Amino acid sequence: MELWAIWLVIGIALFVIEMLTLTFYLLWFGIGAITAALVALIVPDLYLLQVLVGCIVALVLTFFTKPLTKFMRQSKGYSDVIDELVGKQGFVIEEIDVGKNGVVKVGNETWSASSDQLLRKDEMIIVIHRGTTVLEVQKWEGVS
Template identity: 60%
Template sequence: MELWAVWLIIAGILLVAEMLTLTFYLLWLGVGAAAAAVAAWLMPDSLIVQILAGCVTALVLTFATKSLTSRIQTAKGFTDPIDDLIGKEGVVLEEITFGKRGIVKVGNETWSAFSKQNLPKDEVVLVIARGTTIVEVQKRGGNK
């Protein structure tokens, strides 16, 4: 198999993994692998050039995106839609016990969740805090 095809397969796997995680960590690695595929197509005998093309592309995109997103997040009027989760009600889909995460449905989305309370399946809960990928919940009307 041609090396450019291997790079494209790696890029595809990384891009699919990114779609499943929604973190943007794998996106630029996938684009870097695609750049390495282009380098492999243009210069099939130079593995070093291919690796450098992929690494440089991923690094440049990562650093360029970091400054762009920090400017957007500090702009006047910016609100993170995920912050709107706090105070919303949800339903426990997978039991939550103290020290063990469960799954909660809030609106049309499912979230990993933890609680300082034991919460059985189908319990109606209130979101009291959120992280990047996990929410903290408590029984509706309960104390923290």
């Protein structure tokens, strides 16, 4: 099999995995692999050049993505979906002990969660704060 085809398969595989995870981590590596495939088509015998160009493209895209996303998050009218979780109700899937994370379900999504009180499975909760990946919750005392 030609080396450009291998690079192409790697790039497509990374794109597919990226679509399944939606993290934007593998997208840049996929573009780097596609770029390496193009280099392999032009100069098939320079393996090191293919690797270097693919890596440089992935690094440059990764480096310039951070300021771009920061700018977009600070723009007027931007709202992060995670911020909308604060104040929403859900229930405990895995028990949350003080100082330890558990799992809650809010809407159709499951999240890692922490609390300053013991929360048992199936107890109703309300989201009071969001961290990067962990929600802070407390027992919901309201009437539904």
